[in-house]
Every structure is written in structure tokens, then in C-alpha cells.
Amino acid sequence: MGVATMDANNSSDTDKARREYLVFALGKEEYGIDILKVQEIRGYDAVTRLAKSPSFIKGVINLRGHIVPIVDMRIKFDVGNVIYNDFTVVIILNVLNRTVGMVVDGVSDVIELSGDDIRPAPEFGAVMNTNYIQGLGVVGERMIIMVDIEKLMSSDEMALMDAAVAANV
């Protein structure tokens, strides 16, 4: 419980101001991330496989001259159908001065929420560890899981950064 209250306090800092969140689907759950962290959304291109990497790191792509790693969240969290076709969506994120691509099941919409709309997350069984969950956003009937994407992407389990870099975060 203590964790949840703390998260609620954090979100109250950004109260009143309404912010926009990008909502994507992963399995049956809907997740929201701060839209300012999103650089672009694109289709899935052929990746260059990286040896000696976890299976959810699909490889790297050439994004206008930058070498960008692609993470498949569906493999990472073991949900959804892992197929790659013309409808596969990659969200290119800009976190901690790095560019990372993340494959998800689909992108639905952009929603606007104020701090009040975000409730503290109870202990529940989402596919993601509650450490990365900021709270639950409620929009009408929908319930959206708010993710601290920076924290997630810099975490050890994503294996996207050298320990030294992640430690500086």
C-alpha cells in the first residue's frame, strides 16, 4: 500500500495540468505513456539481429542514420500474438536521451488526463511489475494502466543500457 500512496502523491505534483497520453494495447490490457516521450510511430521494418541479446530485443534498425534497438514488448511480457506483418506497430520512444523502438499489439488513441483522473494503482496482476506503474487512468468505462516508461526502459530487466549508464539515471 505504501508504494501506491507514494505514487499518488507524485502524480498530485502534476495535478490540474492536463497531460496527454498515448494509449497502446498489450494483450487485453491498455497502457498509457506520456506522449512527450514518444518520437514517432512506424511500421515494423526488417531488423538486424543482435547476437547475445535476450529474445525480446529483436535487433537494431536504421532510423534515418541512427542505430536504434527494437524491443518486442509482446515477447517481453509474454502476451499477444507475436507475428510481424504490415500492421505491426513500433512506437519510437525518446527516453533519457536515447532512442528505443518498442513493438506493441496496437496503438489506439491519445487521451488527455488531469492528475485527478489518475488513481493510485492497487496491487493487481498486470503483466508489468507494479514498480513501473504510476497509477490507473479512468476514462469513461476504460481503465488505462499508466506506465513510467523511462523507469521501465532503464531497468535492468530490459537490458537496454550498460549498467553504468543506467546507474547514472
Place this chain on the structure above:
Amino acid sequence: MTFDMSQFHQVFFDETAEHLVNMESLLLAINVQQPESEDLNAIFRAAHSIKGGAATFGFSDLAELTHVLENLLDKVRKNELPLSRDIVDASLLSGDLLKEMLAFHRGDVPVDEARIAVLKQKLEQLSIAGHAVLPPPVAVAQPVAAAAPARLHIEIYPPIAMHVEELWQRLAALGSLQIMQAPDEQADPVIPALALLSTESPCDDVVEMLAFLLPPEAFKVVEDVTIEDDGVGFFSLPPIAPCGDIAFEEEGFGLFAPLPASQVASSGDIAFEEDGFGLFAPLPAAPADGKGDIAFEEDGFGLFTPLPTVVATAARITASVGAPAAAKEPARSEVRSAPAVVAGAGENSIRVSTDKVDLLLNLVGELVITQSMLMQYGSGLDSVEHENLLNSISLLQRNSRELQEAVMSIRMMPIAFVFNRFPRVVRDLAGKLDKQVELKMVGENTELDKGFIEKLSDPLTHLVRNSLDHGIESPEQRRAKGKKETGLLTLRAFHEGGSIVIEVTDDGAGLRRDKILSKARESALPVSDTMSDTEVWALIFEPGFSTAAEVTDVSGRGVGMDVVRKNIVAMGGRIDISSMVDIGTTMTIRLPLTLAIMDGMSIKIADETYVLPLNYILESLQPKPSEVKTIAGRGQVVSVRGEYLPIVSVAEYFSIDAPASQPDKSILIIVESSGQKVALMVDELLGQQQFVVKNLEANYRKVEGLSGATIMGDGRVALILDVAAIVRVNLQKAHGEILTAQLH
């Protein structure tokens, strides 16, 4: 008025560093017996520019030390003091301390105050010693001013930092001194000490001497001009002219605005500060009419306004000692133009941050990739129907290649930037070791990537120190061997193919095979007597290896050669040794020309493309089945001209999902890293070309076995193999297997 100076600090640091380098190289090159006055002037100018900048930007520690140094150099330059080895040494030492101070202001460790104080004292002693030795210097330097003994009124305000008696004694050494009034600190207002000095020394010298001893606001020297002096009639000057230039110099440094026109007109002459940076407005035409009495000083800067020698009689810019604050204001407002002017005086170049250059380089890299994509698509088109398009594409190819070369050349700098420090290193070290060494540098203008320049200096310094310490023998030993007493150390740089080669050659004792082998056995390294010389020499790069009989403070601790090799390899280069007993040793460093672009061979394994840096590749071959042998527990080896090399399957290394291929059906690429040869097994060679190297860590992390990535002509990413790591891992694996085999 507050004005943020910090934005100019970087410019000041860069320029000061340049001046210091310049000063040092001049000092090292100078002939102590017969110095060229041009060189002396150049050294003085360098010191002066540093002082000027330092004071303007508020680095008083730098300014103070340079001030003392400058005074000494000024005397030397004016022939008041003969140049001696002591002076050169002290000046070099000052240069070192200044460098350290500069590093401190850039965020390094502070400099030991005591060292500065000791040096300052030494410099002062050196410059005062000259006074005692030489006849009054006036006759040499400033003949006009020597016309008649001048009477100087000297006022010194308490608190006086030093003993008054001592001060009087020093003044008395310059001429006849008459003490008018003793100082009284208790009285209110304090009573200054007053004295009348009758001397042949110019007013400036007295002021300078006092400036050594006292803070500038604590004294005032006023000249009592004799009416008979010929200069005076012209100018109808007041009989008393303060010579406050020292104070002025402290505050203004030539950055102040030029004299207002009215003042120029009325006096008919501007007494320009002798060390005025050339930032002043040019001399007004007035002197040309014959009234203005300007005497050109023989050793003036040439570039700018000459010095008037009628120091005492000409109307001066009357910045009296009491008004330094007034000078400060214009100095600050004018500072904006200072760096530009100083830079303009030098080379025809601009300073650009490396980030901008790298960005440009990146963009050009992208352009080249886009162009090769176009090329690829274009090749599928009908050449008659699309003739114009195809012509344009090939034009684009030529242009983008030229653009790439031009941009690359921005990053290139002559290796002289590294070499230039060595005359000093060799001089100091040879002195310390009591050896006679001549340094020869060849090919200083060879250009290489700026990134290497910084990284090269440590390893090279280490090699040079090693050569001096272990390589070149003492004069007695050399004589006994029938060699010239003076050892020769050669630094040579040249281009060879796509790499730059840097050699450090000495004509010393050479490496001793037996010594190295016995030392290696002591350190439990796997050695045998049948090893080739190259293999034996490579042993000295092992960590903790030193054959020096005793550890000196120069070298011999055995940390170093392994670090040298590590640094060189990290730059994508390699280091080789060739040596002969009593003939000498040559250390050869080979580096790629640049970090950003690499020559590589693209290879195919299953359906994946990788790039192999060309500088590791020795050859590639398709072995006959009979040449491939399997060794129990150690995998397969291939026999290449009698040498058995381990085969490393790249597919296996990167766990590529593909049916295991047979060595005799694939291609083997023989690569060499740190003296170890390995045959890499790949499926196909695609071709050789230049690749723009991108690092993986920018958005991802380090992957073992990969040194980076590049973008191929079709826009896909190909990974660059880290051959050194692959060879190392293979070696460890082999050792590991031997160990396990022994254990069983």
C-alpha cells in the same frame, strides 16, 4: 558594470595553451649563447599575451606569475641581461606551472602555492642579478632617455609590505637616493615615505623594480623633468609627468579604448605602451609633421605601433596610479573585440566545436548512404530510357564522395601537435638520466584524425620515455660499444595505405631476448625457447612485465607497455616491435586514418551480413579438406603454409541459426590480433568498401564481439565484428579447455 566574462574563458584557455606551447618550443630551440632577438621577442610576446589575457579574465594567479616572468624576459629581450641556461630553465618551469594553473582553472587540481612562490623568487633573483652585473642598461636600450640623470620623486604608502630600509637600499643601487620623509602608519592620514632618486635608469625601470616589491597602488613615481631636456620645448609639458604605466598596464592590458582625439591633438604624440597588443588605434598622422617625437624602438613588435623612447618627456596617457578603476571600465567594454583581433593576427582559421564537425560528418555519412541507395535502385533501370537520371546519379556519387573527403579533412590535424611536446620531454629526461640524446622528428605534417591526437600523446610519451630509459645507453657505455656518445631518437610519421604509421626508433641497446624470456618464466608466462623474435618482443606488452634491472622514477614499474598496447588497440590500431641487440629498437604504431570511416570487408553468414575491419585481415582462403584437421578438445585447425591456425566459426560465435557448415565448404578469413592468428569461418565474401562507423552504445549497450554498426547501401544495419575480442575469447576458451583437460 558587470559583464559575464566566463563565455570567453574557453577562448582564453585555448589561446593561452597555444601561447605556452609556442613559448616552450621557442625556448627549446633557442641558442643560449647567441639568441636571435626575433625569438626573444616572440617568447616575450607569448608571455605578455598570457598575462594580458589572464588579468582581463580575472585569473590573477596566472597574471602574477607571468608578470614576473615577463619582466625577466623583457630584460633579456632588451639585452639588459644575457640569456643563460638558468633563465631558459626557469622560463620552461614557469611554462609548466602556468599549464598546471590553466588546468586548475579548467577544473583540475590546484597548483601548490609554495612552488609558485619559489619560482617567482627565482625569476626575480634572475632579473635583479642582471642589474648588478650590467652597466646601466639605459645606454643600450633607450639612448634618448639617457640624456641626463632624471630626478624621481618616489612616494610609498603604508602599509609597506617589506622592510623600508631594504627598499631604500635597492633604490640606492640605481642612483643617488635622498630620503625626504619616513613613513608613518599610525598618523591619520598615513604619511607616505618620500624619497628623491637621482638616477640614470629610466623612470620605467624604477617603477618596474618597485612593482616587483610592492602592490601597484602602494607607490607612485613622479619624474621631475629637467627643463633643458630637448623634447620638452616642443610639447610645453608640465614639468612633472607621472610615469604610471605599470599601474595602467596592470588594469588595462591594451584593451582600453584609444585616446580621445582631443587629447591626441593637443599633445601631438601618444606614448604607446610598449606592450600594447596592437589593439590600439593606429598612430595619428600628427607625428609626421615633425613635431611629434617618435623614436622607433629597434625591437618593437613590428606589427604595431612603435614605441616612443622619450618615455619621460612625452605626454603620457596619464593613467595615474590612483585611478585604476577608470581604466577598468573601458577595458571591460572593449574585451568583446579582443579575442577576434588576437585570433585574426594568427592563422587564417576559425575555431569550431568538434560536435559541429561530427554532426557534419554524420550528415555527410547519411548522404553517402542515400546516394548508394539511389545507385542501387538506379542500376535496375534501363540505361537508355533513364540516361539522364543515371548520369545525375553518377554525378551525385562523385560530388558526395568529394564532399565526404572534404569534411573528413576538417577533422584531420598534423601529428606535430603530438610530436611538439617531445623536444621538452627528451631534454628533461636526458638531463635527468645523464644521457646525451638527439631527437629527430620526421613527417610532423602527416595528418591524422583529431580524436587520435589526444589519445596518442600518452602512449607515445611512454614509448619515448622507455626508449630513453632502457634503450639509449649512457655515454660511457656507448663509447665502450664504439657508438657515438649522443644517442639518436627518431620519431617518424607517414601514411601507408589507409593507415598512418608512427615509429619511435632509438639506436640504443635493443631488446635482450634472453632477459625477456627469463623474466617471462619468472612471471609464469607460457614461453618456450623456440618462440620467434616477434613473439618474444610481444611479451613486453604483457601486464606487469618489466625487464629494467631496477625501478627508476622514469620507468620500470611494468605498468605501461600493456596500457600502451591497450590504448593503441582501442583506437583500432596495433603496435609492433623490431629490435636488434646494440643496434636499436623500433616501435611501430599503425592506426587507421580516422575513427569515423573504416575500410571493411562485408561478409555473409547464413542470411546475416557482418563487416570485418580490413586492418585485421591477412588473407582469405578456401581450404582443401586435407588442410583441415580436428584436434581433440580444441576444435578444428587449418594448416596454412605449415602453420596451424584455430578455426572460429562466426555462426557459432553469434549463435546464428544455420546448418553447421564445413570449413572446406566455406571461406576462411585469416585475421590477426595482438600477434594471435585465427581463421574465421564465414559463408561468403560480399565485397570491400568504406563504412561509416556508428556506435551501438548510443542507444543500446555494448555487445561482446561487436565493435559497432554501420549502414549498408540498402539502408539496412550491418554489425561490425570486434576481431580483437573474438580472438581473445577463442584464446581463453582454448586455455580453459586445456586446463579442464589437465584436471581430468
